[in-house]
Amino acid sequence: MFLSIDVGNTQTTLGLFDEKGALVRGWRMSTTATDTSDMLHSRLWGFFMKDGLSLADVTDAGVASVVPALERAWRRCLEVHLGHDPLVVRAGENYGMQVAMPNPRQVGADRIANAIAARTTYGAPVIVVDFGTATNIDVVDESGAYRGGAISPGLMLSAGALFSRAAKLASIPIEAPERALGDSTEAALQSGLVIGAAAQAEGLVARIRAELGAPDATVVGTGGLARTVARATTLFDAIDPDLTLRGIREIWLLSR
Numbered sequence: 001m002f003l004s005i006d007v008g009n010t011q012t013t014l015g016l017f018d019e020k021g022a023l024v025r026g027w028r029m030s031t032t033a034t035d036t037s038d039m040l041h042s043r044l045w046g047f048f049m050k051d052g053l054s055l056a057d058v059t060d061a062g063v064a065s066v067v068p069a070l071e072r073a074w075r076r077c078l079e080v081h082l083g084h085d086p087l088v089v090r091a092g093e094n095y096g097m098q099v100a101m102p103n104p105r106q107v108g109a110d111r112i113a114n115a116i117a118a119r120t121t122y123g124a125p126v127i128v129v130d131f132g133t134a135t136n137i138d139v140v141d142e143s144g145a146y147r148g149g150a151i152s153p154g155l156m157l158s159a160g161a162l163f164s165r166a167a168k169l170a171s172i173p174i175e176a177p178e179r180a181l182g183d184s185t186e187a188a189l190q191s192g193l194v195i196g197a198a199a200q201a202e203g204l205v206a207r208i209r210a211e212l213g214a215p216d217a218t219v220v221g222t223g224g225l226a227r228t229v230a231r232a233t234t235l236f237d238a239i240d241p242d243l244t245l246r247g248i249r250e251i252w253l254l255s256r
Helices: 035-048 070-081 108-124 156-166 185-212 225-231 243-255
Strands: 002-007 011-017 024-032 060-065 126-131 134-140 146-153 218-222
Touching: 002 070, 002 243, 011 134, 011 243, 024 243, 035 070, 035 108, 060 070, 060 108, 060 126, 060 243, 108 134, 108 146, 108 243, 126 185, 126 225, 126 243, 134 185, 146 156, 146 185, 156 185, 156 218, 185 225, 218 243
Parallel strands: 002 060, 126 218
Antiparallel strands: 002 011, 011 024, 126 134, 134 146
16 A cells, blocks of 8 residues: 655645555644654554554555655655655656746645646646645646746635734634625634635636636645635635645656
8 A cells, every 4th residue: 555645834644545546544643843753653653553554554655745854754764664765756856747947946845746636637737726834826737737836825824923913813713704794803804814815816826827828727726724715716626635645646656
């Protein structure tokens, strides 16, 4: 079985795939930059034991990390378990997708994984909006090349900054309100945060489609808050929470 690991700044997502490529089980855990390889192995073992699975069934693994210290820790953890090197997704490598940018090595590993999985699943052109610590927009043009995108502060990052700096505003449930016109402080905050994130995505995607000359480019939402934001917009053709994990596995298949 293949273990796919997406290490984000706030959360780490793990997915266990069977030999046919079906996702058997997924887990989320907080990203802690000081975790050692032994600590990561202990967490892995705990997830598998909890769900009645055997870690010994994992024969290959891949990691896409935006936290360099954890990339090293995960690589060491998996080397010890597997007895061979895991796949580590890195910018600038040849994964069967042209990166049509001046400096391909600037592209995050998770963004390349998103683009590859989106192209395979939905064709090209395709635009991925990933709602994580940052909101990333990744663009694959009609030829199947990665063209870049946009990066902005994520919904939870914006909410945290707002609540910490505005003394009269308290933390609220992050969910889509029924209307943009909030008739209470809570509803107004939900409108600004969730509908605001949806409106930002709508505006950026509209401009990107125009610049690509692809008004019908497929738009895919992913990331931990994709379903929440999707309730406030009709922008998305699909919500695909496992996109990055599948992309890591696909890169592993290509690298073989």
